[in-house]
Amino acid sequence: MSMTSHSMTSHRLACLGPHGFHRIAYVEWPGPPGARTVLCIHGLTRNGRDFDMLAAALSRRWRVVCPDVVGRGKSEWLAHPEDYGYPLYLSDMTALIARLDVAELDIVGTSMGGLIGMMLAAQPGSPIRRLVINDIGPLIAKEGLERIASYVGADPGFDDLAQLEAYLRQVSASFGNLTDAQWRHLAEHGARRRPDGKLGRAYDPGIAGAFATIQGDVDLWSVWDKIACPTLVLRGALSDLLRRADAEAMTARGPKARLVEFPGIGHAPALMDAEQIGVIEDFLAA
Numbered sequence: 436m437s438m439t440s441h442s443m444t445s446h447r448l449a450c451l452g453p454h455g456f457h458r459i460a461y462v463e464w465p466g467p468p469g470a471r472t473v474l475c476i477h478g479l480t481r482n483g484r485d486f487d488m489l490a491a492a493l494s495r496r497w498r499v500v501c502p503d504v505v506g507r508g509k510s511e512w513l514a515h516p517e518d519y520g521y522p523l524y525l526s527d528m529t530a531l532i533a534r535l536d537v538a539e540l541d542i543v544g545t546s547m548g549g550l551i552g553m554m555l556a557a558q559p560g561s562p563i564r565r566l567v568i569n570d571i572g573p574l575i576a577k578e579g580l581e582r583i584a585s586y587v588g589a590d591p592g593f594d595d596l597a598q599l600e601a602y603l604r605q606v607s608a609s610f611g612n613l614t615d616a617q618w619r620h621l622a623e624h625g626a627r628r629r630p631d632g633k634l635g636r637a638y639d640p641g642i643a644g645a646f647a648t649i650q651g652d653v654d655l656w657s658v659w660d661k662i663a664c665p666t667l668v669l670r671g672a673l674s675d676l677l678r679r680a681d682a683e684a685m686t687a688r689g690p691k692a693r694l695v696e697f698p699g700i701g702h703a704p705a706l707m708d709a710e711q712i713g714v715i716e717d718f719l720a721a
Contacts, residue, residue: 442494443487448534450505450527452518459527460509461502464494471564472540473719475501476528476548478703480587480638482508484624488617488707489543493716497541502531504547506639508624516641524551538562541719545569546676546703550655556690557661566666567715568692570703572677572685573659579676579702580649588643592633599626599634609671609701617707659689666690667718669711671700693718 444463449456462483473493475486483501490499503510505527506519513519528551532540539562544552549568556563586606593599600622607621629635666689670682685692695714697704704711 443490445509448531450530452505452513452523452526454513454515454518457505457511457513459502459505459511459531461500461531462490463501464490464499466494466496466498470496470498471719472498472500472535472537474528474532474535474540474542475499476542476544476551477501477504477507478546478548479583479642480507480636481545482624482637484508485545485621486543486706487620487624489712489715492712493719496716497719500531500535502528504551506642508637512639512641516639516644519639519642520645521551521554525554528555532562539564541565541567543567543569543706543715544571545706546571553655553658553662556664556666557658561664563664565719566662566664566690567669567718568666569669569706570671570674570677572668572681573655573689574678574681574684575653575655576676576678576681577649577652579674580646580653582675584643584646584649587646588640590629590635590640592629592631592635593626594633596622596626596634599636609673609675610703610705611671611697611700611708613705613707617705656688659685662690664690665718665721666692667715668692668694669704669706669714670694670696671702671704672696672698673701674703676702 447458482503486501493499542552549571556566625637626634627637686694
C-alpha cells in the first residue's frame with residue numbers, strides 16, 4: 436500500500452501494570468540520523484496506524500513513534516479491565532520514552548492521546564518539548580462522552596472488511612471527508628479476528644468500564660494550567676467533545692496554546708490530509 440513506507444519497523448515493549456507485565460506494540464519511522472523524536476498517541480478506540488500518513492510525512496524530518504495503547508491494536512489486552520486508565524497509560528508511555536532513549540520529545544495526541552500528552556506535559560521536569568493536542572481539552576463535554584459511551588463497549592461482529600468499514604464510516608463520520616483508501620486503511624488496521632471467526636474492532640471492549648459513571652463535563656483545568664511547553668490545539672469546528680469556547684479558553688491560560696480549527700469536521704480531525712499535516716509540521720519545526 437502506498438501509505439505504508441518500507442522504513443517503518445514494528446516493535447514490542449513489556450510494561451508493568453498492577454497485575455503483572457503486558458506487552459504494547461509500536462511502530463517506528465526512523466527519520467534522518469539524529470532527528471528529534473515525535474510520539475503520536477491515538478484516541479480511545481483507535482490505534483497507532485491511524486498516524487501512517489502523518490508519520491510518513493513527518494519522517495522526512497523527524498523520528499516518529501506510534502504506539503498502540505494497551506488494549507488496542509496489536510497491544511495485549513489486560514486481564515483486569517479495571518486497570519485501563521490514565522495512571523497505567525502514563526506509566527506505559529514513560530516506559531516507551533525510556534526505550535526511545537531521548538532526553539526530550541514532542542507529542543501529537545488525538546483525543547485520549549491528547550489527554551495523555553497533557554498529563555505528561557503537566558508534570559514537573561517533563562521531557563515534552565512541544566505538544567499538539569487534537570480535538571480534546573481540559574473541559575470534556577458530557578455530550579461527546581455520552582456519544583462515545585453509546586458504542587465503545589459494544590463488540591459487533593462483521594462478516595468481512597467491507598462490513599466493518601461501513602460501520603466505521605458511520606460511527607466515525609465526524610472524522611471528516613476521508614478518501615476511500617483512507618477509510619479502508621482505518622478498517623484494515625482497526626480489525627481483529629474474533630474467536631467466532633468474525634471480524635471485530637481491534638480493541639478490548641473492557642475499556643468501556645470507565646464510561647459507566649459519566650456525571651457531567653470532565654474538568655482538567657488544573658492539569659492544563661501546569662503545562663508550560665509550546666502547545667498547538669487542533670479542533671474540528673463541529674466537535675462535540677471540545678467546544679469552541681473551551682478551545683478559546685485554552686489559548687488564554689496555561690500554555691496559552693495556538694488554536695487551529697478545521698471546518699466541516701467533528702471529533703476528531705483524522706490528520707490524514709495535507710492541510711492538517713502541514714499545520715503540525717509547521718508547529719513542530721518552529
